[in-house]
Amino acid sequence: MRKITYGGAVSLDGFLAGPNEEIDWLHFSKDVQEVMKEYWKDVDAVLMGRKTYEFAAAQHRGAKKPKSPPKKDSKTKERKVPVVHTYVFSRTLKEIDDPNYELVREHAVQFVRDLKQRPGKEICLMGGGELAQTLIGADLVDEVGLNIHPILLGSGIPTFRDPRHRVKLTLKECRQMDGGCILAKYQVVRTK
Amino acid sequence: MRKITYGGAVSLDGFLAGPNEEIDWLHFSKDVQEVMKEYWKDVDAVLMGRKTYEFAAAQHRGAKKPKSPPKKDSKTKERKVPVVHTYVFSRTLKEIDDPNYELVREHAVQFVRDLKQRPGKEICLMGGGELAQTLIGADLVDEVGLNIHPILLGSGIPTFRDPRHRVKLTLKECRQMDGGCILAKYQVVRTK
Numbered sequence: 001m002r003k004i005t006y007g008g009a010v011s012l013d014g015f016l017a018g019p020n021e022e023i024d025w026l027h028f029s030k031d032v033q034e035v036m037k038e039y040w041k042d043v044d045a046v047l048m049g050r051k052t053y054e055f056a057a058a059q060h061r062g063a064k065k066p067k068s069p070p071k072k073d074s075k076t077k078e079r080k081v082p083v084v085h086t087y088v089f090s091r092t093l094k095e096i097d098d099p100n101y102e103l104v105r106e107h108a109v110q111f112v113r114d115l116k117q118r119p120g121k122e123i124c125l126m127g128g129g130e131l132a133q134t135l136i137g138a139d140l141v142d143e144v145g146l147n148i149h150p151i152l153l154g155s156g157i158p159t160f161r162d163p164r165h166r167v168k169l170t171l172k173e174c175r176q177m178d179g180g181c182i183l184a185k186y187q188v189v190r191t192k
Numbered sequence: 193m194r195k196i197t198y199g200g201a202v203s204l205d206g207f208l209a210g211p212n213e214e215i216d217w218l219h220f221s222k223d224v225q226e227v228m229k230e231y232w233k234d235v236d237a238v239l240m241g242r243k244t245y246e247f248a249a250a251q252h253r254g255a256k257k258p259k260s261p262p263k264k265d266s267k268t269k270e271r272k273v274p275v276v277h278t279y280v281f282s283r284t285l286k287e288i289d290d291p292n293y294e295l296v297r298e299h300a301v302q303f304v305r306d307l308k309q310r311p312g313k314e315i316c317l318m319g320g321g322e323l324a325q326t327l328i329g330a331d332l333v334d335e336v337g338l339n340i341h342p343i344l345l346g347s348g349i350p351t352f353r354d355p356r357h358r359v360k361l362t363l364k365e366c367r368q369m370d371g372g373c374i375l376a377k378y379q380v381v382r383t384k
Contacts, residue, residue, distance in 0.1 A: 012336070012361065012378070013352035014206040025358070136344070144204070150361035150378055152328070154354040160205035162346035166217070169204065169342035171372030180363030182376060186204070186342055 002116045004047070005039075006125040006132050007145035008159070009181075015156035016128060021055060025151050029178035032147060039145075043084055044121040047112065049131040050090035053101070056126075084124075087115070089131055109138045116140065128157045136188075137163035143187055144169060150180040165191075194308045196239070197231075198317040198324050199337035200351070201373075207348035208320060213247060217343050221370035224339060231337075235276055236313040239304065241323040242282035245293070248318075276316070279307070281323055301330045308332065320349040328380075329355035335379055336361060342372040357383075 008016055009026050017023050048056070086101045089108045096103045104111050112135055115123065125132055125141060135141050146159070169186035177183050200208055201218050209215050240248070278293045281300045288295045296303050304327055307315065317324055317333060327333050338351070361378035369375050 012338075012376075018358075146204075148376070150363050152352055152355060152359040152361070154352075154356060154358065160344055160346075163344060164346060166210075166346065167344040169344070169372070171342050171368065171374070174366070174368045174374050176363065176366045180361070180378075182363070182366050182374065184204075184340070184374060186372075 002045075002118070002120050002123050003142045004112070004116065004123045004125050004135065004140060005143040005145055006127075006136065006141050007143075007147075008126070009147040009149060010159045011149050011151050011153040011156070013152045013154065014159050015153045016159050017055075018153050018156040021157065022153075025149060025153070027149060027179035027181055029181075031177050032181070035147075035177075035183060039124075040084075042122045043124045045115070045123045046084050046086040046126055047108075047123060047131060047135070048086065048088055048126045049128065050088065050093055051130070052127040053086075053088040053090070053093075053096075055128070087111075108134050109140065112140050113138075129159060129161045132159075133161035133163055136160075136167060137165070139188075139191055141188055143172075143185065145183070145185045147177065148182040148184060194237075194310070194312050194315050195334045196304070196308065196315045196317050196327065196332060197335040197337055198319075198328065198333050199335075199339075200318070201339045201341060202351045203341050203343050203345040203348070205344045205346065206351050207345045208351050209247075210345050210348040213349065214345075217341060217345070219341060219371035219373055221373075223370050224373070227339075227369075227375060231316075232276075234314045235316045237307070237315045238276050238278040238318055239300075239315060239323060239327075240278065240280055240318045241320065242280065242285055243322070244319040245278075245280040245282070245285075245288075247320070279303075300326050301332065304332050305330075321351060321353045324351075325353035325355055328352075328359060329357070331380075331383055333380055335364075335377065337375070337377045339369065340374040340376060 010016055087104050088096060088101055089104045091105055093103055108131060125135060168189035170189055172187050173185040175183050202208055275292060279296050280288060280293050281296045283297055285295055300323060317327060360381035362381055364379050365377040367375050
């Protein structure tokens with residue numbers, strides 16, 4: 001069965017972004033790039049909710065029209081990111097005009113349960129917590145990987161929302177990263 | 193100036209205790225005991241809010257009348273905990289009938305600012321986040337130490353509440369502990 005991982009860069013107080021979606025505090029060091037490169041090798045599908053999609057689309061538009069010139073070789077790196085199929089879960093969006101995205105209007109739990117059974121590589125669950133809450137709550141997430149940044153944001157977009165039951169984890173990897181970040185990878189302990 | 197440290201055992205989603213103050217998920221291993229023993233050597237004062245005081249008092253009453261016999265040598269270890277002076281911050285409590293506790297009814301920020309200037313050893317800020325929020329917000333906390341447990345509780349008593357501004361930290365120590373816990377110690381980056 002395909003593995004679903006959830007996570008990302010988080011503040012020590014558990015936010016994926018600040019109250020106004022700020023991500024200026026992210027420390028994108030060389031060792032993070034290596035971890036991400038390794039990770040994306042095994043991924044061919046991404047799951048996200050509407051809000052994350054809109055945030056990512058806004059970021060992408062911003063990236064296309066940079067106010068300052070891009071850093072040396074940043075374009076080359078961008079091209080290296082493999083194309084993955086992205087499923088956007090929303091009941092309000094009518095359509096997404098981009099062949100890389102597939103709008104899913106049916107219930108996420110059943111859809112993802114089926115998707116895990118289909119042939120394919122790993123699945124990356126991205127996001128701002130609401131879809132993750134649903135899928136963690138339904139016991140469909142297999143791994144959690146966080147890059148814990150040395151900052152308290154105070155408020156913002158939470159990484160974890162209440163899945164309505166305790167979720168036990170097994171620590172698989174823990175290491176200090178550049179900039180005082182901590183990479184922590186966990187496996188979800190199956191309850192059934 | 194005396195150092196104030198804040199922290200404790202936390203779930204990966206940032207709770208000090210569950211929604212009904214549950215702490216049954218705590219993994220109190222030998223290496224945690226050693227870390228605590230080292231830590232308490234340098235501490236002679238504790239700060240806590242009313243809720244933490246009441247929680248600690250209830251735990252203490254429970255510990256005095258154990259339903260099951262105490263584990264071998266747990267009593268000996270309890271006796272080894274050094275006596276510290278505890279300041280309880282509350283505007284609603286009338287008095288505390290215990291010479292080890294001092295009720296502080298004045299504003300916490302000014303009191304703690306003065307306390308830091310007085311001679312003495314390190315100060316431990318314990319708690320459920322509200323007093324910590326005030327003192328972190330007032331830039332009075334020097335270090336944060338967390339023992340991050342491999343569990344999502346979903347809800348409960350948050351470790352961090354919004355200090356109304358970003359707080360930058362420097363990672364001083366990070367190591368894997370028994371039971372898949374991560375010990376992470378940070379120094380607060382002074383803003384002034």
